[in-house]
Amino acid sequence: MTPLDGRIREEIARDGPMRLDRFWNLCLFDPAEGYYSRRDPFGAAGDFVTAPGISQMFGELVGAWIVAAWRALGSPSPVLLAEAGPGDGTLIHDMLRTVRQLDPAFMRALKPRLVERSDRLAARQIERLASFDLPVRRVRAIGELEAWPTLLVANELLDAVAIRQFEFRSGAWGERVVTRGPADALAFEVRPPAGGLPAALADPRAPQATEGDVFEVSPERDRIVADIASHLASHGGAALAFDYGHLRTAYGDTLQALRSHQRSSPLADCGQADITSHVDFAQARRIAEACGCTAAATTQGAFLLALGLRERAGALGAAATEATRADIVRAARRLAGDGEGEMGVLFKTLAVSPRPLPLPPFEGSGA
Template sequence: MLLSLTRPAKLWVINLRNIRSYHIAKKKIIKDEHYIAKHIFQKIKAKGPITVAEYMKQVLTNTVAGYYMRKDMFGETGDFVTSPEITQMFGEMIAVWFLNEWQKMGSPKPFQIVELGPGRGTLSNDILKVFNHFKSLHKASLHLIEISPTLSDIQAELLCRANFCDENAAAYKKGISHNGVPVHWYKRLNDVPNNFTLFIAHEFFDALPIHKFHRKYNGYKEVLIDVDISNPKSNEHKFKYVLARNHTPMSKVLIKPNESREHVETSPDSILIYKEICERIKLSGGIALICDYGHDGSGTDTFRAFKDHKQVDPLEMPGSADLTADVDFSLIREAANEVGGIISLGPTTQKNFLLKTGLEYRFKSLAQNIKNKKQLENLKECFKFLTDEDKMGERFKFCALFPETVKKILDRYPVIGFS
């Protein structure tokens, strides 16, 4: 999640005029910014220190007041901006990549696009537009994994000409996109039908809970969060890190025997989803593209928070800032190996992926048609922001998963951006 550039609005015309939405009553979302702090404080007082994973889960996705549940946090007025929000070129490159790889497999139909954590829905919207442009939406459907009712409303407004909700169904919201594609919303991947799928996850896994460990003389201890009552007069809800005295269940399961890093962060929730994606691709066919900031198994202490485009203390005012940790891409490869029958490619850098997929050509073709100097400057800035090594070009990584059954095709026509 990076800073203060906005999508060049005039380059991308979104027609919101014909939207009709049907809503049913939803669980009340509490807007009190202190609710989460009070809730976690009371929980720790009653039961003792909690894991960082439990803390993240409460802060981000607590059903009544979690950070993601109650507001639109994207863009200049929010806390961070993501690549799809910066420029349409990002989603277009992802779409072109998928189209190309899907066509190499013989364009299997019916097919579904599954986006995990769609934010404002911008990336899915851009992908549908490109598929539509190439007349490739026949027998397609879009399935969104979104836990936030607030964001699912924003996605439906952008993507659909009509939508309705059924909170008791696995697909809690359904709609029809502007280009006629059925769109379904779920809270969990397990509920999505198992068909040939193009999976896309952009800045999703960095938002999933992590467990943190610290190496001490006698092995790894889990980092926990406790209440901080060092100032008894203060009525603020303060928190601090502590180390578990004994081994926790997670420190026994998640630390590998050959681990040597001083700080280790790992996300069992992410590992389960990597495996689920691999199982599905193996069983029903498909392709997955996972894009996020992260490392290849060497990252250490990356748990952090963002508020108003600035990095802040993750324990300060929980619920008011986004929490995130770098994605460990080596765990995707391990999940693929464990499931078997999967080709795992990458991680490669965002710069490499986008340039090899043709970002520069797209940039030049858009630039040719822009007469306004300011808009042209804006487009150039977006291009640089996505690809510069000191901006998003290097820190953001892409990883792709394919079923081993297409190995011969990929040997002959290597996967773009990963060769």
């Protein structure tokens, strides 16, 4: 049992069953024992690998899109180049390297910003960008960004934001909470929802639920999307978000935990595993549009292929050894393929901007 396990059990004993979003935030972000406060989760030696860690091609293609977006916006100067949840700094590093190669004027105009809650990760990210000799600044929230046009990227940020779960049992919706079960093990329990049902479930147009259906909402995730969209609506710019999820709102239990690249119980060893859920991209679009922006979503594979993933892979492999070319092909397939363990369909790409931008693959679809 971890120290956080004990504290969670004490809180449940004192205050009663714990809402899932409270449990989630303690496990991931508790300053003393939370997952992101103590562990180094990235890469082969960690608990998961994200797209920037699979291949430099991901950051290069995202960087190329950002350059095109800056030009489509009229090349504003100064402009913020921000990453929300920069992880180990690989993505923004690859983006900056690409910007430097493609458009020196953009490089002179941009001000890098890291939107990061963790002091430990922020220090690592700033160190990663030191070679660029740019005015890098770390902020803790979108609301702390300066009032300048902003080009923002977020990769696997929204899946780490806490959710609430509602389960349909015996003809009624209840809320899943965390409680102390047999032998003092943590367990899920369904109780009457505190504060009523989410608006989506109270809507008479909601799909008919069947026994055991689960519905997930994330007010915290909605607030982050709203903060990004409101900033863009006020100051101009564009944003890209990459995450696994679904393009249409639907019922389903997507709560999961990862430890050492293997599935784990979200209730076991609190603070030692990454807890995530699938992002509802339809809801993210609704929130962005309600804040005055246009929004469009597609699969990650469609995005990368439209940006030239095949061509970039060919260029990287042209002068490489046969073994290196095979590695490049495997990386490209993992980023954009639709097979088991590949990210091309499971992962989605959301584009948000105050007005539609004529950029692939979103031409004519909103952002």
